[in-house]
Amino acid sequence: MPSPTAEHRPPSGAEPRLDGLAPAAMRQMQAAAHAIRDGAEAVAMQALDGVLAMTPGHPEALRLYAILHARAHRHAEAKAVLQHAIAQWPDYVLAHSDLGNVQQAAGELDAAFASWRQACALAPQAPMPWFNLGRNLQLHGDTAAAIEALQHAHALAPDFLPALLLLGDALVHAGRFDEADAHYRAALALHPACGDAWRGLANMKTRPLSGHDREQLATALRQPGFGAADRIAMGFALGKVCEDQGHYEQAFAALNQANAELRQLHPWNADAFHAHADALFAASARLPAAADPTLGREVIFIVGLPRSGSTLFEQILAAHPDVEGASELPDLERVLGDESTRRRQPLLQWIAAATADDWQRLGRRYLELTARWRRHKPRHTDKLPSNWLLGGVLGAMLPGARIVDARRDALEAGWSCYKQQFYRLPHFACTLTDIAAYIRDYERIMGAWQAAAPQRIRIQRYEALLVEPEREIRNLLTFCDLSFDPACLDYHHAKRSVRTASATQVRQPLQHNTARADRYGALLDPLRLGLGLPMSGR
Template sequence: MADLPADAVQRMHGAARAIRDGAFEAAEKLLADVLQAAPGHPEALRLGGILHNQRGEHGQAQALLLRALERRPDDAYLLMDLGSAQQGLGEREAAYASWRRACELAPDEPMPWYNLGRSLQLDGNTAPAVEALQRACALAPELLPARILLADALAHLGRFDEADAQYRAALRLHPACGDAWRGLANIKMRPLTEQDRQELALQFRRNSIAEPDRIAMGFALGKVNEDHGRHAEAFSAINEANFRMRRLSPWDAAGFSVYTDAVIEASRSLPAPLDPTLGREAILIVGLPRSGSTLFEQILAAHPQVEGASELNDLGEVIRDESLRREQAFPRWVADADASDWQRLGQDYLRRTARWRAQRPRFTDKMPENWLYAGVLRAMLPGAHVVETRRDAVETAWSCFKQQFYRLPHFSCDLRDIAAYLRDCERAMALWRQADPGHIRIQPYEALLAEPEATIRALLEFCGLPFDARCLDYHLAARSVRTPSASQVRQPLRRDTARAAHYGALLDPLRAALQA
């Protein structure tokens, strides 16, 4: 900004603060004033690109950033922000090219490496994400978000000693860092010590904690208290954390049940597919979170023909984009879609997920809430196999309640809401399983505990896969597991996972809601 007049520099700083605070209209006006005084100034255009990216207007962001690059083609920060716009437009390869070029131009700047690593991690490319994030942390040891993301990525790869060290390094920077405590607590096969519990409880009582940190620390405190047999204290901490989450954005259980009814009704009459085999590459694992879905994905991913892709947003994005195109929310447009529309949508999903079939011909998509689309899959992806994981209802509900989910509003913040959501899922899936029994299967978690080999053989047969003994030793499979169960599925099968009974009457409202 060296060549800008002083008043324009002030406006630029004001615009940056306004973007940070979400005051987009004020930022837009300030930037317009700067560009009037200095037409085509690259830094003003860059801030305009950031503003449009924040609004989700990625096409406009890209246009501004490309204009700026004409003046400063070797500006690493312009390229970094351009990558964000390209990613928003679905131009994945172009985005990575921009981010990597930014790292080449400014190899000693931490932010290009951080942005590259963050995007690789979100895309499931965990090993290269670790390399980029390690570079960012080396260049800026105090950059807390980079250290947390690095720790998460290491945990996803099963490198738990290194993850533990990074989370603890983050706590040395910020002792009340909720994400660091959350990460340590999620390494479930390595419970926190009594000293950790006391330190976490001390930090949790501080008055100056930001609300996101307090919520994350509440869930972590619940976990460590449970591990130490302090169940009343565990319930209290988890209940408070959920109360704070629910206060941010309450879940509408009655409205969701009405929505489920509409989805069920829309899926009753669908056109016969043009290609009954479309989607045979896909195995969708659906149901409630914490019902054993990560474990069953790990079993399937141990098969040499299957890539475990974890939780993908692609199916929901295909439905969302079609809703935007038709200017009607799903499922209102379902009745107007013909066989060619469904085939187009199925092909779009397969195109978006093609990267997961680069090494192996089949892949798993373990997004739990995809159960909402299981009814229309017989028209959209008729060759796909859908595995609905089930676990004891009380254990599933309690596990959901004590796990922090970041997408709000979320049904898991209230025990009665969890029970209502579970009933909606089960009744919808029962109807769709009856309509398409050859492609939808219930997979009980308890059956795996009782007869591991027989259950695994039956699951592979349902998916059209030959038996492979490596699936019995699923915990040895080397892959990135990007869920809170990352540590559990790298251990042999355990039968002592039930926890709800320890809470006695505290969970009676849940039991009553499930029986209603």
Template sequence: MQAALQAIRRGDAGEVLRLTGEVLDLVPEHPEALRLAGIAHAAAGRHDLARDALQRSHDRNPDDALVLIDLGNAQQRCGEQDAARASWRKAAQLAPGHPMPPWNLGRSLQLEGRTDEAIDLLSQAAELAPDFMPARILLGDALVHAGRFDDADTHYRQALWHNPACGDAWRGLANIRTRPLSEEDREQLALNHGRADIGEPDRVAMGYALGKVCEDHGRHAEALAALQSANARLRLEAPWDAGGFSARVDAIIAATARLPAPRDPSLGHEAIFIVGMPRSGSTLFEQVLAAHPQVEGASELPDLEYVLQAESARRGHPFPGWVSQADADDWQRLGQDYLQRTARWRERRPRFTDKMPENWLYAGVLRAMLPGATVIETRRDRLETAWSCYKQHFYRLPHFSCDFDHIAAFMRDCERAMEIFRERDPGRVHLQSYEALQRDAEAAIRVLLDACGLPFDAACLRFQDARRSVRTASAAQVRQPLRADTGRTAGYGPLLDPLRAALAAIGPG
């Protein structure tokens, strides 16, 4: 057992399993051996085996809070959210001074948009372990999502007091976009970004933050250099396959050309999908809709992708390979699964938004799966959208945003797919222009509400007053009145000519 513990510390999962296996051969239900075996299985990505080993350990030693913490982690990775939270809550009762149960609970609730509950739990974790930076950073993020920017600023800066090269803290400060960092902040950020003793994740995160603060201070050449460095590092970590992605879009367009007539044409009427390019104004359009008394703004939900992934796993073929074999009953079952997964967003109001931009990939199947749903595609000036994507640190890798040509190719694929989906289902798939909203807000909002089948409500004109959790990089911006001067590319002049050329190559938009 001592050797197994040492192997855990070294990260040698294979050796842990070998050693705990020897113990379990002698004592089949040894609780600590089962716990360590569960940790090793989790480290190797075998989460079902980890859950089973940890459950057996818990059965033998039900008052061990450490087992419950690890069990909850494994249950969460197996998609058993309720069971995971129950494990963490019991661990919190058994070990009220341990920071991990409130941390895990807070992180889980934050991902679901239950921001106020998450803030309380993450505050507990940060108080119990002041040096535990992940809790302090995620608490700062949750406070931003709740619109509590002063409190968020305090927690990010406390993290920097502990570690001036904490990339996530700099990222959080830079993402409070309505508050430019000071010249002193810029100098400190540049100094720490140049250190030789920091890890790659911190260097990348600080690179994006440095680009943002340099742009805010009119140092456009320095901003571009910092962003080029950050994107190049991220691109090396996980290269984007533009050709493979375009081929996948072709396959999706072809596979969704013919779909069976829906059993219930009204299924999914509650849902409003907001899709399109990231950084195209989708959060602003959602904020407008969330100000309506009939609409709950749910932000970026993973559920549509999860439902289709689960069906792919069940059939043994990736999406869209099985689309042609699915009949009307299959699509109704999948639509009902999605609505069940998202039911909590209709507890207060009858309609809800799902603002996951990448859901444009699945918009083609919605006329069979959720035929009553509304799909809103948001578009913004191509150059501003592309540049905003390049500046944004996306965590889901590989990502198209690290290269000008890849951004242009992705934009072309998104636009051409959505044009086809709109032609196939013109009554449900609508195009909304960010610039039209800037030119005449009331007229654009009336068009948006009409597309969603909603009556006009003057509260939508005061969208910045809507109180809700906004879990995107635009959390601060959408709480401000609408501005006409959001463009940031003009200051770069010819520095962005390569991006302009890449966009020109994909044709008119």
């Protein structure tokens, strides 16, 4: 790639994306953009080399080059190219925004937010920098700041649906449900079949949808022409409103159709998952003893099935003055993924070769990535349910961490999963038989890990909490090596962002009427059969 120069400087504040390009260079730039869109890296690089040969140092060519580097995980190269562009054109908003994206990917989070904020400062009347900042603040758990940035974006572009929807999500996470409802309905006023708006309304579990909502959803779903994503989200919302109103057969039919469409996008392979879970369990049983058995004592992992009370248990722990509730973190997966990239092998191929020193290095890397959650309190939660698969790995990598297995009645948990739309595909929750198979694998493997290491893994039963809340909360705190604090009994008053589908539920006192499965009778017999439970008899 030719070295950048500073031959042409645009006026201060101007966006120089295509300034100064001859017609031939313009064609090359367009070809590069199309190739990037299509994933043709070699074609894009050749076209960009042509642009830079004709117009050395052109900022848009440099920015597109950086996108190619970033996609190939060449973060240092991407950062260097963007910094060259910014050195020549300090007011280049897109370059600052993309630099933030690259810095985030490289693990430089503070620098990334500085770049995103600089983009907003350079273009305070442009909605996209504010949206990008708000989206990233939301992803990293700073809900209050995310709301402020997204409100800027929405004020500047009131009809921009992504900002309206993400602002609704952020308001839910902050517990501002009336405002969230208003934003989702404003989105529906712009686009009545907006699946994300219906998803947002349906995910406020304790707020019933109306009869008018039911009619609107049913009417929309009978009309052709909507994309699969909108149809699926509306189907899950229709299932919720039908259940809320006691129409159980209609609720089941709507959820069955929505799950069938979701599964068509990317089918789950229960046999392959079973084999993977067993292989990982077997490999994890042979890991070396930890070099430092206390490493990770700052962390409380909460694992289990989705919809089993994990957010509730996190809310209880986060009410403690020594614990920050961090919600569902990607950092453990990132550390293991980066190691797989470094070794050029998937986890199952390198796990047996990793030494105690390797696991200690990976554990320290996880603690580095999550340090932001311990700036104000000494400990934090990591509540990603699927981390149960790594119960053995955590014993070698973060042996001092505590693992809370949130366990709910299998039939209720399985049915609750079936009613929830999950966005990470493929997902086990699209058929009742796959749900049952997943539950069997999960309970078998976590039961074995807990029996082998009761000092670091606790099965915390949701139903037991409902019967004797204070006893269970005291026992949970003791297991986590936390002193008792009465604030944990009043967890629903805790002021924190809750970034899961249970955001409304955990802001209420314990509810004792959450069971729903029996109302569906024989419709759930495939789930009962898979779990080895008696059939409904009706």
